[in-house]
Amino acid sequence: MTHEFKTIVESYLIAKEQGLKAVLATVVDLEGSSYRKPGVRMLILETGKMIGAVSGGCVEKDILRQSETVFKTGKPKMMTYDGRYRLGCEGVLYILIEPFNPESEFFNAFESCLKNRQSFRVKSHYSKGVGEHDAIGSVVSFSSKSYSISKFLKFNEDALVFEETLKPCFKLMIFGAEHDAVQLCKLAHYTGWDVTVISGPLESKTIADFPGATAFFSASPDALELNSIDNQTFVVLMTHNFSNDLKYLLELKDSELVYLGILGPSKRREKLLSQFLEYCPDVDEGFIENIHAPAGLNLGAETPQEIAISIVSEILSVVREQEPKSLKQKVGSIHI
Secondary structure, eight states: OOOHHHHHHHHHHHHHHHTTEEEEEEEEESSSOOOOOTTTTEEEEEOOOEEEOSSSSHHHHHHHHHHHHHHHHOOOOEEEEEEETTTSSEEEEEEEEEOOOOHHHHHHHHHHHHTHHHHHEEEEEEOOOOOSSSSSSEEEEOSSEESSSSOOOOOOOTTTTEEEEEEOOOOEEEEEHHHHHHHHHHHHHTOOOEEEEOOOSSSOOGGGGGTTEEEEEEEOGGGGTTTTTOOEEEEOOOOHHHHHHHHHHHHTSSSOEEEEEEOOOOOHHHHHHHHHHOTTOOOOOHHHHHHEEEEEEESOOOOOHHHHHHHHHHHHHHHHEEEEEOOOHHHHHHHH
C-alpha cells in the first residue's frame, strides 16, 4: 500500500537525521495463507524500533532478530517463517531483509511522484534459500528512473522476482466544515488517505481545524479546481446546506468519480437529485449510479464518529467491489 511505503520513507528520513541505520523487511512470497499478502513491508531501526508490520504480530520479533546481521554486515538476507504449526497464520512467508539506504535523489523523485499522484513500481529480487545472498534486493522505479533500496546490489537473471505497482494514495474530498466533517477527516487520515477539505468562503475555518487534512480550501462552488480528481478520489458532500450541496453537485457532474456520497435522509436525496436533473437532464448515467445517498452503510451509526466509520466502510466496499456482509457468512478466503 502506498501510504505504508510513504510512512516508511518518512520514518527513515527522521532516523537518518538522528544518525540511525535502517533495514527494510518485505514479504516477497507466500505458500498457503497469511494475515497479510506479499508486498507488505516494515522498517526496522538499529535501536530496535519497528515501523509498520508484516503480520498480526507473530512474525515481527523473528524479523527483528534476523535483522541484526544485516545491520552488522550490510548484506541483504532471506528468512522464512512457517506459521502452519502456530496460532494465526497457516502458511510459509518468505521475507527479504535488506539495508534501506537509497541515494538522495530517490527522495526527491518519490516526493514528486506523490505530489503528482503518479503510480510507481517496486521490484524485489529474492531467493527461497535462507541466509545472505549477493543478488537480492529491491528497486523502486518511477516514470523516468529506477533507484536501488540498497546502494551495492548486483542482480542476476536466476533470482526470483516479486513486482508490484503502487497506485496513488486514496484521496477523500470533503465538502463541508462542520463537526462531522472533522471526524470523517480524522478517520480517513488514520486509514492512510490524503484528505482535502473544502469549506464555504464565509466560514471561519482553517486547516488547523481538521487534524490530518492534507489540504484545505475556502471557495465558492463556481471557483473550485477539480483537475486533481482521479480514479483514486472519493467525494463526500456534507455541507448541511441544500443549496450548497446542489451547487457542488452541479460542478462535479463532469468528474469521473468512483464514489460520491451525500449526507442526509432519503427525502433530501430525492429532492436534491430531482433539482439536479432539471439543470442537467443529459448527465451521464454513470455519474448518477455512483452517487451514494444517504452516504454510508447501515451500521446503526448515531454519533459523528460512527457515521464516519459507516461512510469509510461504504467507500472501501465500493472501491474494492465487495458486497458488505459479516465475514462469518463469507465462503472461502477472507482477503481478495
